Amino acid sequence: PDEGAMAQARELQGRLTKPAGSLGRLEELSIRLAGLARTCPPPPVDPAAVAVFAGDHGVHAQGVTPWPREVTAQMVHNFVTGGAVVNAFARQVGASVTVVDVGVAVELPPSPHLLDRKVREGTRDMTVETAMTRDEAIRAIEVGIEVADRLLDAGAHTLITGDMGIANTTPSAALIAAFTGADPGVVTGLGTGIDSETHHRKVEVIRAALALHRPSPQDPIGVLACVGGLEHAAITGFILRAAARRHPVILDGVIACSAALVAAAIAPESVTAMVAGHLSVEPGAAAALAHLDLSPLLDLGLRLGEGTGAVLALPIVASAVRALHEVATFDTAGVTDA
Amino acid sequence: PDEGAMAQARELQGRLTKPAGSLGRLEELSIRLAGLARTCPPPPVDPAAVAVFAGDHGVHAQGVTPWPREVTAQMVHNFVTGGAVVNAFARQVGASVTVVDVGVAVELPPSPHLLDRKVREGTRDMTVETAMTRDEAIRAIEVGIEVADRLLDAGAHTLITGDMGIANTTPSAALIAAFTGADPGVVTGLGTGIDSETHHRKVEVIRAALALHRPSPQDPIGVLACVGGLEHAAITGFILRAAARRHPVILDGVIACSAALVAAAIAPESVTAMVAGHLSVEPGAAAALAHLDLSPLLDLGLRLGEGTGAVLALPIVASAVRALHEVATFDTAGVTDA
Incomplete structure (x- = not known):
C-alpha cells in the first residue's frame, strides 16, 4: 500500500464535516483503499462485478452433504437465468453477475450468459488422490485471472467473489486447516445444513485427506491441488489479478476466505486488495479472516455463498469511498470545527 | 403483525432456491416485514426517504459538548446543499433526503430544500425547567407525523430517521435512562468525542435533570417534554406514523433509538415497523435496542448520526424483501431440494 495516499486520506477524513473518527470502520476502509489505489481519494467503487465460479467435487462421493451433485449444474442454470439470490442482491446494488463454469461435472448447455472455462469435470476425490x-x-x-481481466477491462472498478459447488465447504475447510494449522474439527462447519453424523464424517474426510497428502503451506499451489477445488483455484487467481491491478476485491464467505489464504500465501501483498464482505456462519471463515488479519463488514448469519454476503457489503464499501469524494470540508462548507 | 402473512413468508423462504435458513437475519427480517405489511411478499423497500430533523438544546449551556451551538444551523445548510455525509450515503443507495427545521435556535434562510416547521428556537435547559x-x-x-405523511404520500415505501442537533446525545441519554431505568452513567457516551471531564459533567447534568423532573415512563409525552429534544419529538411522530401506515422505518443511532422508546411507550405495536439500522458506539443505543428487543443490522463503529447508519442498512433491508419477490423456487427453477 502507498503510505502517502493513506496519510492523505487520513488527513482528508479529519477535514470532512463530521466529528473526527465518527465514521468508524468506514474511515479505516477508505484509508486502506486509498493505499491500494495509490491515490486519494481512491477511484469510486462502482461499477462492481460479481464472478460466480462453479465447480464440482470428487469428495462428494464420501457423503459430506445431503445435496445431490446435480444441483451445481441446476444452480448454474438458475444464475444464468437470473433467478438465484445473488442475482436478486446484485440487481439491488447495481452489480453485474458473470457465471463461469470452471469445473462442473456435466456438460452445460451453451449460453451467452455463461463462460465455459471448464478445466475438468469436477475434481478427483481428495481422500483417494489429489483433487x-x-x-x-x-x-x-x-481462469480466475482471465475473468478478472475481462471484468476490469470492461470497466469494473471492484470485483466480488462468488462460488457454486455442491460439497465445496469441504475443500474450503481442508484449505483453511492446511494454511492456518487449525484442527479440522474446529474449522469445519455445517455447510448448507447437515446433521451431526454427516458433520462427523465430513471432519474425518478432511482429516484423512490432510493425512494422505500432508500439504505444505510453503507450496500453496500444491495445497490447492491436493485438497482444493477448481472454483477455489479460480477465485485465487481472481483475487490475485484484482490485487495486481490495484482494484479492491470483496470476499464472500468461507469458499472465498479459503481461496484468499491461497492468494495470500502466493503473494502476501494481495491482502491489501481484500475486503472481507461478511462473516459467514461457517467457522472456517472466521479462522481464515483472523489469519489474514481482516475484519468482516457484515455479520448477518449468512451461509449461502454465491457471493451474496459480499454483494450486500458493496454499498458500504462504496459509501466509504464516496465520502472522500463528495462530503464538504469544514473550511469550504463554513462549518465550525470543535 | 399479521401472523398469516408471516407464515406465508416463512413458507416461501423455505421454497426459494437456497438451503433453508441460509440467509440468516435477512430471512427473519423479510418475515417481520411481511407481518408489518400484512401481505407476502411485502411491498418493495425502495423508494426510501430520509428525514433529517434539526433542533437545538438549552442544555448546551451546561457545557456538555465542545461544539458551538451554531454548528446545528451550519450543518442544516450543509444538508440542504448536499454536502454532508448523509447526502453522500443517500446518493449511494438511491434515497431522498428531506431536511426539517423543527427547532433550530436561529432563523434559517428559506430554501426549497428545507421544511420550516420550527416549533421554538431550541429547547429550554432541562436542568432548570422542562425542555x-x-x-x-x-x-x-x-411535525414528524406530517413529514412521514408527506414522504409516504409522495411514494416512499420506507422511511429513514435522521437528526441534527448539537448536544442532542444528552437528551437522548436522559430519555433512555428514563425509559429503561438504566443509570445515566451507563447509557451516557462520548457523543461527538468529548474528554472525560466533559463526560463526567454530562452524566451529572442528566442526573440533575432526571432528579428535578422525576419523569414517569407511564407518561411518555411528559418524559419527552421534560428531558427530550424537538428533533426527538419529531422522530417519535415520524416513527409512529410510519408504523400506523404499516411502512418500515429504519432507525439510525442513539437519537433515533431514544425517540423509538417514546414511540414504543405511546404505541407498543409501533415496534413492529422499526428496523434497527446499526449499533451506534453510544452506549445508550444498545440499551434502547435491548429494551425494544431489536437487533441492529450493522455494527461499524459509527457515531455520526444524521441518518448515516440507517442509510447504510437500507440495501440490506431492500435485499431481504427483494429475495421474496425475485428468487426462483425449487419447483419452478428445476433445482433439486436436499
Whole structure:
C-alpha cells in the first residue's frame, strides 16, 4: 500500500464535516483503499462485478452433504437465468453477475450468459488422490485471472467473489486447516445444513485427506491441488489479478476466505486488495479472516455463498469511498470545527 | 403483525432456491416485514426517504459538548446543499433526503430544500425547567407525523430517521435512562468525542435533570417534554406514523433509538415497523435496542448520526424483501431440494 495516499486520506477524513473518527470502520476502509489505489481519494467503487465460479467435487462421493451433485449444474442454470439470490442482491446494488463454469461435472448447455472455462469435470476425490494435478490447479487459477481481466477491462472498478459447488465447504475447510494449522474439527462447519453424523464424517474426510497428502503451506499451489477445488483455484487467481491491478476485491464467505489464504500465501501483498464482505456462519471463515488479519463488514448469519454476503457489503464499501469524494470540508462548507 | 402473512413468508423462504435458513437475519427480517405489511411478499423497500430533523438544546449551556451551538444551523445548510455525509450515503443507495427545521435556535434562510416547521428556537435547559411544554412536544411530534405523511404520500415505501442537533446525545441519554431505568452513567457516551471531564459533567447534568423532573415512563409525552429534544419529538411522530401506515422505518443511532422508546411507550405495536439500522458506539443505543428487543443490522463503529447508519442498512433491508419477490423456487427453477 502507498503510505502517502493513506496519510492523505487520513488527513482528508479529519477535514470532512463530521466529528473526527465518527465514521468508524468506514474511515479505516477508505484509508486502506486509498493505499491500494495509490491515490486519494481512491477511484469510486462502482461499477462492481460479481464472478460466480462453479465447480464440482470428487469428495462428494464420501457423503459430506445431503445435496445431490446435480444441483451445481441446476444452480448454474438458475444464475444464468437470473433467478438465484445473488442475482436478486446484485440487481439491488447495481452489480453485474458473470457465471463461469470452471469445473462442473456435466456438460452445460451453451449460453451467452455463461463462460465455459471448464478445466475438468469436477475434481478427483481428495481422500483417494489429489483433487487436481498441479497443472489443472494452475489452469483454474488462470481462469480466475482471465475473468478478472475481462471484468476490469470492461470497466469494473471492484470485483466480488462468488462460488457454486455442491460439497465445496469441504475443500474450503481442508484449505483453511492446511494454511492456518487449525484442527479440522474446529474449522469445519455445517455447510448448507447437515446433521451431526454427516458433520462427523465430513471432519474425518478432511482429516484423512490432510493425512494422505500432508500439504505444505510453503507450496500453496500444491495445497490447492491436493485438497482444493477448481472454483477455489479460480477465485485465487481472481483475487490475485484484482490485487495486481490495484482494484479492491470483496470476499464472500468461507469458499472465498479459503481461496484468499491461497492468494495470500502466493503473494502476501494481495491482502491489501481484500475486503472481507461478511462473516459467514461457517467457522472456517472466521479462522481464515483472523489469519489474514481482516475484519468482516457484515455479520448477518449468512451461509449461502454465491457471493451474496459480499454483494450486500458493496454499498458500504462504496459509501466509504464516496465520502472522500463528495462530503464538504469544514473550511469550504463554513462549518465550525470543535 | 399479521401472523398469516408471516407464515406465508416463512413458507416461501423455505421454497426459494437456497438451503433453508441460509440467509440468516435477512430471512427473519423479510418475515417481520411481511407481518408489518400484512401481505407476502411485502411491498418493495425502495423508494426510501430520509428525514433529517434539526433542533437545538438549552442544555448546551451546561457545557456538555465542545461544539458551538451554531454548528446545528451550519450543518442544516450543509444538508440542504448536499454536502454532508448523509447526502453522500443517500446518493449511494438511491434515497431522498428531506431536511426539517423543527427547532433550530436561529432563523434559517428559506430554501426549497428545507421544511420550516420550527416549533421554538431550541429547547429550554432541562436542568432548570422542562425542555419543552407538553404542547410544544405534541406540536413537534405532529411535525414528524406530517413529514412521514408527506414522504409516504409522495411514494416512499420506507422511511429513514435522521437528526441534527448539537448536544442532542444528552437528551437522548436522559430519555433512555428514563425509559429503561438504566443509570445515566451507563447509557451516557462520548457523543461527538468529548474528554472525560466533559463526560463526567454530562452524566451529572442528566442526573440533575432526571432528579428535578422525576419523569414517569407511564407518561411518555411528559418524559419527552421534560428531558427530550424537538428533533426527538419529531422522530417519535415520524416513527409512529410510519408504523400506523404499516411502512418500515429504519432507525439510525442513539437519537433515533431514544425517540423509538417514546414511540414504543405511546404505541407498543409501533415496534413492529422499526428496523434497527446499526449499533451506534453510544452506549445508550444498545440499551434502547435491548429494551425494544431489536437487533441492529450493522455494527461499524459509527457515531455520526444524521441518518448515516440507517442509510447504510437500507440495501440490506431492500435485499431481504427483494429475495421474496425475485428468487426462483425449487419447483419452478428445476433445482433439486436436499
